[in-house]
Amino acid sequence: MYTIIPNEQFFRYYGENIMQDNNTFQNRPVTMNDKNNLLQIEEHMYILDDVERPNVFRNMFPYEEVPKIPFNDRIVPHNMPKEIxxxxxxxxxxxxxxxxxxxxxxxxxxxxxxxxxxxxxxxxxxxxxxxxxxxxxxxxxxxxxxxxxxxxxxxxxxxxxxxxxxxxxxxxxxxxxxxxxxxxxxxxxxxxxxxxxxxxxxxxxxxxxxxxxxxxxxxxxxxxxxxxxxxxxxxxxxxxxxxxxxxxxxxxxxxxxxxxxxxxxxxxxxxxxxxxxxxxxxxxxxxxxxxxxxxxxxxxxxxxxxxxxxxxxxxxxxxxxxxxxxxxxxxxxxxxxxxxxxxxxxxxxxxxxxxxxxxxxxxxGFTVPANTPFVGKNFNVTRAGIHADGLLKNEEIYNIFDTEKFLRRPPVSAVSNTSGLAGIAHWINVHYKLRDEHVLSKTSPLVTRIKEWVDAEYAGGRVTVMTDNELVREIDKVSEELGIIVREGEIVSRKTTED
Missing domain, CATH: 3.20.20.70 (Aldolase class I)
Incomplete structure (x- = not known):
């Protein structure tokens, strides 16, 4: 009988007095595990394995190949600390x-x-x-x-x-x-x-x-x-x-x-x-x-x-x-x-x-890559019209959580040739912080007019996404023609403002 020393490369006998080691093992105390409430005994002794040559795990890390991920199906129990x-x-x-x-x-x-x-x-x-x-x-x-x-x-x-x-x-x-x-x-x-x-x-x-x-x-x-x-x-x-x-x-x-x-x-x-x-x-x-x-x-x-x-x-x-x-x-x-x-x-x-x-x-002077989760410029921006339509109806459909609450970053629809009416409406609502009765639908005259302008831009050969400044300028222009003013939190009639 002998004590086994665990080692990923080989097992070996521990010491010359095998029986004495075995007796030491047999006399080790049985203790209660406070986490799983089961009695346990430490079975192994861990001593420095002072090898003569380096163990570089060549079977897992063959330098001229992609590293390997082998399995032995030894399962480790969950054990998350109370405080992390x-x-x-x-x-x-x-x-x-x-x-x-x-x-x-x-x-x-x-x-x-x-x-x-x-x-x-x-x-x-x-x-x-x-x-x-x-x-x-x-x-x-x-x-x-x-x-x-x-x-x-x-x-x-x-x-x-x-x-x-x-x-x-x-x-x-x-x-x-x-x-x-x-x-x-x-x-x-x-x-x-x-x-x-x-x-x-x-x-x-x-x-x-x-x-x-x-x-x-x-x-x-x-x-x-x-x-x-x-x-x-x-x-x-x-x-x-x-x-x-x-x-x-x-x-x-x-x-x-x-x-x-x-x-x-x-x-x-x-x-x-x-x-x-x-x-x-x-x-x-x-x-x-x-x-x-x-x-x-x-x-x-x-x-x-x-x-x-x-x-x-x-x-x-x-x-x-x-x-x-x-x-x-x-x-x-x-x-x-x-x-x-x-x-x-x-x-x-x-x-x-x-x-x-x-x-x-x-x-x-460091810009985080645009698609980086939580912090990138585009992490909660959608360019697909069908996604924008979902956001317009209920932002939970295409937003990971309330990003405005936790990061001051509401979900945004980028405006391009694939945005559709829903994407444009959602962009305006978010950019101008329109809420409740001021929210624009995709059938709003302002939205349809902006959609016509966007379509004309891409029909003329444009390939890039519309910038915020471009959209604001066109919205100001169309709003004036429609007799309205779009500003943060509300849309009002120009006539009412003048009165």
Whole structure:
């Protein structure tokens, strides 16, 4: 009889005294699981698998082919924490793919994050680089705001020199880069797993000695040996947490976007499998687990939501998804994912999302792609006449929710050769905020006259959508001919106005 050590590559006997190990296993306590109210016993022992050669999971990641998604149908139970929240990396990972923000821009955006997160601090933290003077100035000014949320935190490499920056800033918490795949440990750092683990733990201990809470960024976790390195490392982190009585967070970083949310998928690609291993096998509490996703395979949002559902309290995001390569999980997306999962916004002011999009366009010179959900110029714009007809009758038919209430963005019909009378009527009603008895139907003389003008434009060879300014000019012209005035909230007779 012997104890089996789980490892994705092979099983091996643990120690020389097999019977003694077996007796140790048999004497392990039976405990009650408070979540499912069933008795349980921990069956496995997780020790560092200090392999001689890197395990790069070539069967899943054949570099000259598209990556594979294998399944073993090991099902992980749902385990969403009672409290979940959002953290932000706009000023760290978000600055790795664009020109740096100015200090004033960072402070302004940070203020808006505070307002967006609301009184309950749903945007819990925001992380900063500390390498340049401008980075440090921005962090200082945001800290001077005195907000409880978002808490200003930093990010450093696992080096003593970087740690000195954190101490000089007087920060309570810092992220530490602790790459965990053999791609990084062997091929980039030129270390063994044992050397990497010891090096990482020494930096973590330095943080703890200074009273600073470490946040360990497990880079490239979706290509890492979960049971051969990640879980043993996290077990050591939890020992240090208990020793120093200081929280140690674990950020699971899907650096290359390889994570998948499919039930029964094999680790290290399975998001739920990773979260389960960190939470259950390594004993890291949900409130100390954070997911950081990238969008290389269009899965950043679904993977982040999956992490929440399976035991991770915190999801790390970047505003508008701006980040390295394909970007990070968009902050605004997780605001609405939270609302859908919890049935409440818990105090978040979602209208600030529209303010942020406008600020980026007007002040920073960055325009979000037009079809981006929630923030793009055309995210709730329809060009199809049949859709516009539905919006005219009841906007719920073709609008995802009350976008005017939550984002100050009512649904709009773009006017083109396919809009029809309904599209034109809906555009006028929305643009002029016409309500109740002032609402125009598609049989209104003003609408039919504008439709004739639009048809003539396209018959003459036009191929672009009508602009707002063009429509307003033509509406003013036709309104004068019809003896009416169309203005915000109402349509009145010119004669009545003159009288």
């Amino acid at each position: 929240w959002i953290t932000d990396t706009t000023f760290r990972d978000g600055q790795q793919s664009r020109a740096p923000y100015t200090t004033d821009q960072i402070v302004h955006i940070y203020d808006m994050f505070h307002e967006l997160g609301g009184p309950n601090g749903m945007i819990r933290q925001s992380e900063f680089f500390l390498y340049s003077k401008s980075d440090r100035d921005a962090a200082y000014k945001c800290m001077e705001r005195g907000y409880e949320f978002p808490e200003v935190t930093s990010w450093i490499r696992a080096s003593e020199e970087d740690f000195k920056l954190v101490k000089s800033m007087g920060m309570k918490e810092t992220g530490i880069l602790v790459s965990c795949s053999d791609y990084h440990i062997f091929l980039k750092l030129k270390m063994t797993r044992r050397q990497a683990l010891d090096h990482y733990l020494s930096i973590v201990r330095s943080c703890l000695e200074a009273g600073i809470s470490p946040r360990c960024h497990l880079e490239d976790i979706t290509r890492a040996d979960i049971f051969g390195f990640v879980v043993p490392f996290c077990l050591e982190l939890m020992k240090l947490k208990d020793e120093y009585k200081i929280p140690i967070k674990v950020r699971a970083c899907d650096t290359m976007g390889y994570g998948v949310n499919f039930s029964g998928a094999v680790i290290p690609r399975s998001v739920q499998g990773i979260i389960y291993a960190i939470n259950t096998n390594a004993g890291v509490p949900s409130e100390l687990i954070e997911w950081h996703g990238h969008n290389d395979f269009y899965k950043a949002v679904t993977n982040s939501t999956t992490a929440w559902i399976y035991g991770c309290s915190s999801v790390n995001t970047s505003l508008f998804g701006i980040g390295e390569r394909t970007g990070n999980t968009p902050l605004e997306a997780m605001v609405f994912e939270y609302a859908q999962l919890k049935g409440t916004l818990n105090g978040m002011n979602t209208q600030v999302i529209t303010d942020l999009a406008e600020y980026y366009e007007k002040e920073i």
